[in-house]
Amino acid sequence: MRLGIIGQPCIDEIVASNGTLQSLSLGGILYSYAVMEHLMRKEDGDSFIGISWKSLPDASILEPFLTSLLQLEPAPQFVTSHLTNRVRLIYASDSSRTEECSIILPPLTQYELSQVDLRSLDGILVNMISGFDLTLETLEWLRSQTNAHIHLDIHALILGDISINAGIPRKPKGIKNWSRWLQCADSAQLNELEARWLADPELTNENELIEHLRLSGSQALIITRAERGASCYLNGKEYHIAATIATIKDTTGSGDVFGAAFLYNILKSHDYESALSAAVAAASHNCELSGVAGWLT
Numbered sequence: 001m002r003l004g005i006i007g008q009p010c011i012d013e014i015v016a017s018n019g020t021l022q023s024l025s026l027g028g029i030l031y032s033y034a035v036m037e038h039l040m041r042k043e044d045g046d047s048f049i050g051i052s053w054k055s056l057p058d059a060s061i062l063e064p065f066l067t068s069l070l071q072l073e074p075a076p077q078f079v080t081s082h083l084t085n086r087v088r089l090i091y092a093s094d095s096s097r098t099e100e101c102s103i104i105l106p107p108l109t110q111y112e113l114s115q116v117d118l119r120s121l122d123g124i125l126v127n128m129i130s131g132f133d134l135t136l137e138t139l140e141w142l143r144s145q146t147n148a149h150i151h152l153d154i155h156a157l158i159l160g161d162i163s164i165n166a167g168i169p170r171k172p173k174g175i176k177n178w179s180r181w182l183q184c185a186d187s188a189q190l191n192e193l194e195a196r197w198l199a200d201p202e203l204t205n206e207n208e209l210i211e212h213l214r215l216s217g218s219q220a221l222i223i224t225r226a227e228r229g230a231s232c233y234l235n236g237k238e239y240h241i242a243a244t245i246a247t248i249k250d251t252t253g254s255g256d257v258f259g260a261a262f263l264y265n266i267l268k269s270h271d272y273e274s275a276l277s278a279a280v281a282a283a284s285h286n287c288e289l290s291g292v293a294g295w296l297t
Contacts, residue, residue, distance in 0.1 A: 001267060002073075002120060003048040004148070005032050005260070006113070006134065007127035008105055010085040011061060012252070017092050026065055026292050028085060028129040031253030032260035033069060034295035035282055039264050040071040049073040051116055052133075053105045055084040068296060076115035080105060085130055089252075101170060104130045110141045118142070123149040123263045126185075127256060131156035131170075136177055143184040151263040152185035153255065158197045174200030182213070187220040187266065189259050195223050220272060224258055224283070226251075232276045239273045241280045248287045257295075258283040 010028025015021055033050055040046035054077050055062070062084065066072065086103040118124075124146065126134065134142070143150065159170035175181065178199045182188050190198060195206035203209050206223060210233050213221050220234040229243040261282035266275035289295065 001043070001046045001122050001264075003036065003046075003263065003267075004051060004116065004118070004121045004124040005029060005036065005048055005127070006051045006108065006124060006142075007032065007129045007153075007256075008052050008085045008133050009055075009062060010087055010129060011058060011083075013086055013088045013102070015088055015090045017090070024061065026062070027087065027253060029127055029256065030062075030065065030292050031256035031286070032125060032127060033066075033072065034292040035257045035286070036260045036264060037069045037071050038295045039261065047071050047073050049075050049116060049121075051075060051108065051113060053078050053080050053084075053108070055080055055082060055105075057081065058084040065292065076112070078108065078112050101130065104132055107132050107135050107138065110138050113138065113142060114145075118146045118148070121146060121148045123151065123267045125151050125153070125259055125263050127153040127259055128155040128157040129256075131159050136180055139181065139184045149186045149263065149267060150184060151187045151189065151259055151266075152181065153189040153259040154181070154194045154198060155255065157181070158194050172197040174198065174202070178202075179212075179217075182217060182219055182221075185219055187222060187262070189222045189224065189255070189262070191224045191226070191255060222262065222276065224255060229280050230258070230276060230283075232272050234272055237272075239276050241273075241277045243280055243284045245284045245287050249290050251287050253292065254283040254286045257286040 007029035009030050012025045012027040014023045036048050083103050085105055088100040088102050090098050158172045160173045175198055195209055199209055214236055220232055222232045224230045227243050229241045232239040258279045262275050262279035265278040269275055
């Protein structure tokens with residue numbers, strides 16, 4: 001099996017409540033890479049290709065992790081002199097945190113994606129890590145180029161533009177042409193906040209979204225529910241899987257892990273309930289780990 005992963009890597013800046021930068025950690029699509037590597041090492045002949053920008057200034061941070069991935073194929077290099085996407089995680093004294101995007105790279109284009117043999121892929125994870133990873137037009141072009149199962153993680157697509165004022169977080173809002181985004185996917189992943197906002201003001205809650213797809217769409221709609229697991233709605237059927245988490249260390253990247261594990265398992269089993277269960281288990285396990293490296297030990 002050969003899979004593609006589209007989405008931007010991210011470097012998380014861990015900031016104390018007093019504004020001091022404490023550390024840098026790998027994030028974004030790299031969580032999807034890590035769990036895909038973990039899953040594929042169990043099977044002969046499986047591989048994946050990561051399609052994203054390569055930041056020259058951050059090569060020393062990213063390369064040690066990327067070169068450790070045995071199942072990751074060499075990819076065309078879309079080199080940029082800009083820094084990798086940055087997310088500032090600002091922790092308060094009570095361990096709660098706020099998130100701010102300080103750097104976001106431009107979307108990948110049709111030309112860049114065409115440098116990969118898309119028709120050879122069995123599945124493609126499109127994770128809108130920043131919300132700007134692809135344009136709608138590029139995603140529609142991608143859909144026209146492949147018969148692969150496309151799993152779309154809506155992620156930050158609902159967060160709108162980046163504020164020019166530092167310290168002001170992006171706010172959720174409805175997406176223009178939201179139904180066209182979903183039509184490009186065989187399965188679409190949203191958390192509860194994203195399900196609420198995706199189609200606003202046309203649809204204002206997840207029940208309306210579920211009913212809309214039941215009547216007009218053939219896509220599987222997956223809603224992740226944090227510690228309560230996840231639900232899948234497809235062709236009038238519903239599947240609900242509860243999460244089981246022993247000890248929560250860090251929830252960062254759990255949605256990215258979920259998407260990669262779901263795509264891998266739906267292509268292996270062709271059974272949505274089984275794939276949903278495996279994805280919930282992977283996301284739950286991610287909460288018990290610290291960072292992407294936990295998947296590779």
